[in-house]
Amino acid sequence: EAGVTQFPSHSVIEKGQTVTLRCDPISGHDNLYWYRRVMGKEIKFLLHFVKESKQDESGMPNNRFLAERTGGTYSTLKVQPAELEDSGVYFCASSQWAGSTDTQYFGPGTRLTVL
Amino acid sequence: AQSVTQLDSQVPVFEEAPVELRCNYSSSVSVYLFWYVQYPNQGLQLLLKYLSGSTLVESINGFEAEFNKSQTSFHLRKPSVHISDTAEYFCAAQHGGATNKLIFGTGTLLAVQP
Numbered sequence: 001e002a003g004v005t006q007f008p009s010h011s012v013i014e015k016g017q018t019v020t021l022r023c024d025p026i027s028g029h030d031n032l033y034w035y036r037r038v039m040g041k042e043i044k045f046l047l048h049f050v051k052e053s054k055q056d057e058s059g060m061p062n063n064r065f066l067a068e069r070t071g072g073t074y075s076t077l078k079v080q081p082a083e084l085e086d087s088g089v090y091f092c093a094s095s096q097w098a099g100s101t102d103t104q105y106f107g108p109g110t111r112l113t114v115l
Numbered sequence: 116a117q118s119v120t121q122l123d124s125q126v127p128v129f130e131e132a133p134v135e136l137r138c139n140y141s142s143s144v145s146v147y148l149f150w151y152v153q154y155p156n157q158g159l160q161l162l163l164k165y166l167s168g169s170t171l172v173e174s175i176n177g178f179e180a181e182f183n184k185s186q187t188s189f190h191l192r193k194p195s196v197h198i199s200d201t202a203e204y205f206c207a208a209q210h211g212g213a214t215n216k217l218i219f220g221t222g223t224l225l226a227v228q229p
Contacts, residue, residue, distance in 0.1 A: 003158070004158070031215075033216065033217075035217075035219075040221070041221060042119075042219045042220055042221045042222070043159075043205065043207075043217075043219040043222075044219070045216040045217065045218070048214045048215075048216060055214050056214035056216060059216070091158070091159065093159075095215070102215060103161055103164070104161075104215070104217065105161075106151070106158045106159035106160070107158050108156075108157060108158040109158060
């Protein structure tokens with residue numbers, strides 16, 4: 001069974017540009033989460049999808065970030081326009097159901113560098 | 116505010132020595148606790164979790180963690196480490212409610228030396 005995949009693995013862009021990150025969850029997983037780790041700090045929650053609906057987007061830093069999950073399969077996270085402080089590693093995770101015994105499976109992350 | 120604290124950013128240890136990675140959580144956080152590991156150039160992998168029942172939980176590769184409610188701790192231990200255990204270890208707590216978002220600590224880099 002394929003794990004969570006993320007594309008690209010690395011992205012280097014200039015301030016003001018747009019970047020789109022993609023996450024493909026494990027097949028059949030309704031729950032999809034985005035997290036971000038800024039260098040040296042903790043991994044922070046960004047948002048949670050249940051199928052195509054946003055269940056919780058309390059962690060989204062501002063309106064420059066837009067997440068979508070059309071059709072309840074893969075998800076994209078767009079940053080427009082990118083700022084220096086957006087640099088970090090963006091992780092995606094998926095799970096089969098949002099229960100207490102559920103396990104979130106993480107992808108390898110996308111390392112975003114904004115110059 | 117809910118939080119998870121990992122007191123050590125780096126822990127150097129010699130191969131075959133015991134190790135303890137410390138994790139404390141704030142009392143308002145849900146008592147579902149996790150340790151994740153990130154090996155170089157890989158994603159996060161679940162190492163072990165505490166949901167309920169026995170306070171001592173074990174992983175398949177020899178790590179164990181003990182949930183201590185009075186000390187609000189969930190320290191990770193291994194009696195004898197290997198070079199292959201070199202990785203970054205993250206303690207996390209699960210936020211209660213409609214979303215199971217994880218609250219992470221800042222991570223501990225375990226560096227096993229020969």
